[in-house]
Amino acid sequence: MKTMKAARLHEIGGSFAIDEVPVPKPGPQDVLVRVEACGLIPNLRNVVTHFPTWYPFLPLPALPAIFGLDAAGTVAAVGEGVKSVRPGDRVYVNPGLSCGECRYCKQGEPTRCDAYTFMGYFGFGKGSQALFERYPYAGYAEYMTAPVANLVRLPDQVSSAQAARFGYMGTAYSALRKAALQAGQSVLILGATGTLGVGAVLLALGFGAARVVVVGRDRALLDRLLRLDPKRVVPLPLDGQPIHPRVREQVPGGVDAMLDTLGAKAPAELSVDAMQAVARGGRIVQIGGVAGPIPIDPHPFMCAQLQYIGSLWFTAAEGDEMLAMIEAGLVDLSVLEPRPYPLEALNEALEDIQTQANGFTNFHIAHR
Numbered sequence: 001m002k003t004m005k006a007a008r009l010h011e012i013g014g015s016f017a018i019d020e021v022p023v024p025k026p027g028p029q030d031v032l033v034r035v036e037a038c039g040l041i042p043n044l045r046n047v048v049t050h051f052p053t054w055y056p057f058l059p060l061p062a063l064p065a066i067f068g069l070d071a072a073g074t075v076a077a078v079g080e081g082v083k084s085v086r087p088g089d090r091v092y093v094n095p096g097l098s099c100g101e102c103r104y105c106k107q108g109e110p111t112r113c114d115a116y117t118f119m120g121y122f123g124f125g126k127g128s129q130a131l132f133e134r135y136p137y138a139g140y141a142e143y144m145t146a147p148v149a150n151l152v153r154l155p156d157q158v159s160s161a162q163a164a165r166f167g168y169m170g171t172a173y174s175a176l177r178k179a180a181l182q183a184g185q186s187v188l189i190l191g192a193t194g195t196l197g198v199g200a201v202l203l204a205l206g207f208g209a210a211r212v213v214v215v216g217r218d219r220a221l222l223d224r225l226l227r228l229d230p231k232r233v234v235p236l237p238l239d240g241q242p243i244h245p246r247v248r249e250q251v252p253g254g255v256d257a258m259l260d261t262l263g264a265k266a267p268a269e270l271s272v273d274a275m276q277a278v279a280r281g282g283r284i285v286q287i288g289g290v291a292g293p294i295p296i297d298p299h300p301f302m303c304a305q306l307q308y309i310g311s312l313w314f315t316a317a318e319g320d321e322m323l324a325m326i327e328a329g330l331v332d333l334s335v336l337e338p339r340p341y342p343l344e345a346l347n348e349a350l351e352d353i354q355t356q357a358n359g360f361t362n363f364h365i366a367h368r
Helices: 044-054 128-134 166-178 195-206 219-228 244-250 268-275 298-304 316-327 343-356
Strands: 003-009 016-022 030-039 071-078 090-093 143-147 151-153 186-190 211-216 233-237 255-260 278-286 307-310 337-341 361-366
Touching: 003 343, 016 343, 030 090, 030 166, 044 343, 151 316, 166 195, 166 255, 166 278, 166 316, 186 195, 186 268, 195 211, 195 219, 195 316, 211 219, 211 244, 219 233, 233 244, 244 268, 255 268, 268 278, 278 298, 337 343, 343 361
Parallel strands: 186 211, 186 255, 211 233, 255 278, 278 307, 337 361
Antiparallel strands: 003 016, 030 071, 030 143, 030 361, 071 090, 090 151
């Protein structure tokens, strides 16, 4: 094939158009992936409509551009310097790009790189545009190129559609690692019924948490979370009552860790309330981007030895670790309900996900 279909954005605030573009060729340390599935993110419509105004410090690729985070598929070709994978291998493409040369990249922490950039989404610094130009292809195209170092090999039991959820899953996995959650401990997941929250619950159970306190608005979805493990999952509805006293009734002394998965539209007061349920020496990890600011009184934080940690995405190495848990049967992805759309229906899918999304529904683009 010399050309392929790709969904491209031509103007900020516009709809995606299906264009014919050349099939890319991989560089020496890159691979060409035939995309089979790519995740749908509810925030994408905000990104391509409002981010230039809301967050001008988070650059978008120069238009027209191919978007699409969380792609999975089959390796179609490899660069001349690639030895670890070969055509036919099934992979997930971690979209996080970094400069590869700064102190953080050298020490294996690419998410701390000033130029960190999501292929097919947005960047975090001045170096992002150069990375967009180097890797202009993303998941809403039939083929894409990516650095071989960004690949996560998929076992047979994990479908490409399930792997298209890995951005959310991996973000929660990295947060749980930063929270230092150990088997037998307790964790509070704030916003547990959302897409990020459900993945966090599945992984917390896989980590061996003895109590997983799940807080959310949708009682039906809280009941579904409870059924995952009635002995360990403790559901608490957001019903106007304070959160932290109810958590401490269920977990005397407070939880060992908290993951805040609330999105930007949620009130920061919910986070401040839930933080008071964390035990002395506990860790609070922010991964949802709740609208701030979050007031923190330093003296109580000091005395209780609490930690407030921001966590961004996950590395390919963490993706490998998460896959090992899934392959071992510690995390059950079968509870995720597939909701596929063809590439041509991308605009429709982005509208549907605004009103129909829940943490158990796996919205994704499925390439034919």
